[in-house]
Amino acid sequence: MIELRHITKRFSGVPALEDVSLEVRPGERLALIGENGAGKSSLMNVLYGLYQPDVGEVCFDGQAVKVKTPAEALARGVGMVHQHFTLVPTLTVTENVVLGHEPTIWGRLDHARAEREVAATCTKFGFQLDVSATVRDLSVGSQQKVEIVKALHRGVKTLILDEPTAVLTPQEADELFAVTRRLSEEGLAVVLISHKLREVLTFSTRIAVMRRGKKVGETTPAETSPEQLAAMMVGDGVPSPRERGEGQGEGPTTPQELARLDALTATGLHAVSLSIRTGEILGIAGVDGNGQRELAEVLTGLRPWTAGTFAYAGNQLTQWDPGTAREQGVAHIPEDRLRRAIIGELSVEENVSLGRQRRAPYAKGARIDFAGRRASTTALLEANDVRPRDPRVRAGGLSGGNQQKLVVGRELDAAPKLLVVVQPTRGLDIAAVAAVREKLRAQRARGCAVVLVSLDLDEVLELSDRIVVLCGGKVTGEFARDGFDERVIGRRMLGVVDA
Ligand SMILES: Nc1ncnc2c1ncn2[C@@H]1O[C@H](COP(=O)(O)OP(=O)(O)OP(=O)(O)O)[C@@H](O)[C@H]1O
Ligand SMILES: [Mg+2]
Structure with a gap:
């Protein structure tokens, strides 16, 4: 059993954690919840040896231990999958998984053996991954799996998952929970950090709640409800998220075409035609890895196209790079903020x-x-x-x-003309999700053309005025707001076209 005892951690004098005590018990599935900035990641970083506490100690089976590095944490059986990926994009799945403890032959990486072993770990835990694929080419959802396999491959006894489902489709999330349930039945402790309260209630055996650096309570799914958890997290009343569909069509002008793709083909996209209009939110629905990322990259100048045309503000584009796009009023909230949006x-x-x-x-x-x-x-x-x-x-x-x-x-x-957003509410707490959705609606109201890519179909349905469905890099459906039908859209996402 692991105990965090009276942990206090300050950054430049400002406390991120204040006198937090928490137990992690073998065989349990512990959920750690709280608002953005509450201290969840910091607390687990202390357990994982990334942060040294200013006060307090970490105990393994009653023994106080100084965990100075992640390598020491791993040696004690603690693995952590971070909110931000730590994979090397240019290496393969296998190379990433074995990084730092590669099996060698004559002093060199024994590639065949490494691939065999990593494939065996994948099979054992039910992950479908191409172990020889280069990580850069994988969807974010698959990269997440690689991170988990990497920890499991080291035989950890405690697995910390920091918002693992923020990037997963509902099916992938279900798979992940099935795996974690099996792991905990085998005696592993799994710690899940999440903002999705329903998921927390189905996943966990115990829930710890943090607020502003302190642990404010512990409970179990049987004893609580989403409302109660939300109230514990914010301390005072729950902010009410806006109703679905509110504020539709409040654009100052009638929508006009700002950009148009005609039979545009690029790596990952096949003959895509669509129109992007001012004062409108265009939702892009699809299962992860079906061309959404590529479409966002074309629009923002990050990906060249090989056939077809792209017109923007009345001009057929010949040259389009991120700098030019920005000058012409394109803003981008990318999927992977740490790699692309923030230094x-x-x-x-x-x-x-x-x-x-x-x-x-x-x-x-x-x-x-x-x-x-x-x-x-x-x-x-x-x-x-x-x-x-x-x-x-x-x-x-x-x-x-x-x-x-x-x-x-x-x-x-930047008061953009075209705003391309990918997973805009990923990793946000309930209040912040509502605030960001509100801001997207405000952009529409000021006449901005918004392209919303999200794996969360509910989010797409809630915000969009029109939805284009991508499957296999092709447009498999287009729906106006009054024709939104979740089931039909869901089938088009899988490439099923009804008679
Ligand atoms: N390396 C660091 N340097 C400076 N401040 C830090 C560092 N790590 C954490 N903090 C601060 O500690 C506080 C808690 O952050 P933490 O990342 O633990 O929050 P969180 O609960 O994981 O939030 P989120 O849900 O947004 O991920 C924040 O105010 C953050 O700015
Ligand atoms: Mg965090």
Whole structure:
């Protein structure tokens, strides 16, 4: 059994954890919940040896142990899958899984043996993965699986999953829960950090709730309800998320075509035709890995196309790269914020000025306008409820949800003409999800063309004015709001076209 005893951890004097005690017992499925920035990841980072507590201790079977590195945590049987992936994109699945403890032959990696062993681990735990695929080419959902296999391959006894389902489809999430149930039946302890309360209630045997760095309660699924959990998390009343479909069609003008793809083909996309209109949210529905990512990349200048046409603001595009796209009013909230949207080593204010560091209020002439940058960043943090409200802190030190709020705030601040958002509410707590959806509606209301890619079909149905379904890189359906039928859309996502 593992005990965290009276853990306090401060960053630059500000407490992230205050006197938190928590047990992790063999065979249990413990859920750890709380608002963005509550301290969930930090607490588990202490157990995983990434953070050293300022006060308190970690005990294994009653023995206080200083866990100084993740390698030491792994040696004690503790594995952690992070909110942000730690895989090397250019290596294969096998290479990533065995990284750091490769089987060798004559001092070199024994590739065949490594692949055999990793494939065996996948089979044992029921993960379908191509062990020789390069990680870069995998969908985010598959990358997540690789992370889990990596921990299991090391024979961990305690597995910490930090928001593992934020990127999974409902089916993948179900598979994951089936696997974790089996693991716990075999005596492993599984710790799940999640914002999805329904999932927490079905998954866990015990629930610990955190608020602002403190543990505020423990309960079990049998004793509680989503409402009660939400109330414990926020402390005072639950903010009410907006009703489905509210505020539809409040655009100032009638929608006009801003961009149009005609028979556009690119790697992962086949003859895609669609129209993107001002003052409208166009939802892209699909099962993960069916061309949504590629479409978002084409629109934002990250991916070239090989056939077909792309017209934007009345011009047939010949050249389209991220810089040009940005200049022409395209903003992008990408899927993988840490890799694409934020530079963790830079401060929050430096990140906010990224891509527009030569313009007011971020620059005066050729120089950085430090005061202007500070003031506009402070306003942005306030408007988007990014905590802490400090423009000087390292962006990498923000909690996952607060990084997401920062990216959303920055991209919307540019008053875009076309906003391409991929999984905009990933990793956000209930209140923040409602706030971001509200902001997307506000963009529509000011005439922005919004393209929303989300694996959460409910989110697409709730926000979109029109939905285009992608399957296998092709458009397999287009629906106007009054024709939304979840079942029909679901079938089109699987490529089934009704007679
Ligand atoms: N390396 C770090 N440097 C500076 N501050 C940090 C660091 N790690 C965590 N913090 C701070 O500790 C607090 C708790 O963050 P933590 O990441 O534990 O939150 P969380 O509960 O996991 O939130 P989320 O749901 O958004 O992931 C935040 O205020 C965060 O800014
Ligand atoms: Mg976190």
